[in-house]
Amino acid sequence: MAAKPPLTILLAGPRGFCAGVDRAIEIVERALQVYGAPVYVRHEIVHNRFVVESLEAKGAVFVKELDEAPVDKPVVFSAHGVPKSVPAEAERRRMIYLDATCPLVSKVHHEAARHHKEGFHVLLIGHEGHPEVIGTMGQLPEGAITLVETVADAQTLDVPAGKPLAFVTQTTLSLDDTAEIVAALRARFPEIEAPRKEDICYATTNRQQAVKALAGECDALLVVGAPNSSNSKRLVEVAEKAGCPRAFLVQRGADIDWDALGPLRTLGLTAGASAPEVLVEEVIAAFREHYEVTLEARDLTQEDVHFKLPRVLLDAAEAGE
Known part of the structure; x- marks a missing residue:
């Protein structure tokens, strides 16, 4: 053998x-x-x-x-x-x-509502049809918020005359792409109001930075995640832009396209924010069937964020419902 x-x-x-x-x-x-x-x-x-x-x-x-x-x-x-x-x-x-x-999406909702209450027309940087975008746009009356998807949109969109502008963003976007759109908006609307704190969430930011840090060392990189997961798809794009020659999204170990991967000595592996670690382990197991695998952890930062559960659920549990 x-x-x-x-x-x-x-x-x-x-x-x-x-x-x-x-x-x-x-x-x-x-x-x-x-x-x-x-x-x-x-x-x-x-x-x-x-x-x-x-x-x-x-x-x-x-x-x-x-x-x-x-x-x-x-x-x-x-x-x-x-x-x-x-x-x-x-x-x-x-x-x-x-x-x-x-809660970080709720923060964007509150920002958009505050801007609207203060008389601003709100621009939302995001992807049309994504549930988060639908939810954020649904916080305001129709016509009070305009979606901006690209730099070209930022350069050409129509805004209500005489109203101050503010922008918010979807939480799962590419940091670099969003920065380009924001720059285009600022160039056209220098007085535009920005979020008090970055809208792109800590987890999206951390996962993109971790991929950037190792992309240049990999022959290929796999992102474990779903095809309708915005943050997972952004990780593939980030890997490609950071110098990885081949980057792919896979849902399960069985979905790996071995031919597309090509010859491999070093593989990068990550997972989107909605992918459980058990699926990462499944992908590693699939590679062990084809290769003598050595694992090398590349931990860029540690996360210790925790969000509280809704009060109504905790109250119901205490009441023994």
Whole structure:
């Protein structure tokens, strides 16, 4: 039997679950404990099929809209955030609802609302159709917020005459791409109001920086994540821009395209903020079948962020519901 070729896997750190994803999953799991199955969840709680299917196995039922959930069962809103109309409809139907919106997304919601209240027209840098963007735009009346996706948008968009401008951003964007869009907005609108603190979240920032730090050393880099995960797709782009010749998104070990990877001596490996570590381990196991693998951890920074659970869930648990 021929010896396996050697392969060094550089494990980017931090990688995988962020505090917002941890919190969202825990909200669903705690709700199942407190209220019993089924617990309904509007949209994917996070963008990862493995996570969704794991929660389904425990009794969660995922629906697209509130009218698919019965009024006498609790419903959880996903980590990406929802338009104001969704909790308003849940209250109208007298439903028990648990908001698993990431607190860093809620911060963007509050910023947008504050700017609107102070008379600003709000520009949102983000990707059209992403649940987070839909949720943020749904915080304000129609026409009060304009989406900016590209530098070209920033250079050409129409804004209301005579109104001051402010911008907010989706939390999972590429740092570098966003900086280019912000620069284009500032060049055109020098008085534009910026967020008091960076909107792109700590986890997105840390995972992108970790990939940048090792991309130049890799023959290829894999990002474990879902195709509808914004932060995971950005990691692929960041790796390519940072000098990695081949970067790919994979959901599971079975999804690896061995031919596309080409000859390998060094592989970079990371995971998006909604991908569990068990899937990283699955990918490593797949490579062990083809190579003599040496793992090398590359931890750029440590994360110790933790977000509290919703008060309504904690109160219900204490009451023994």
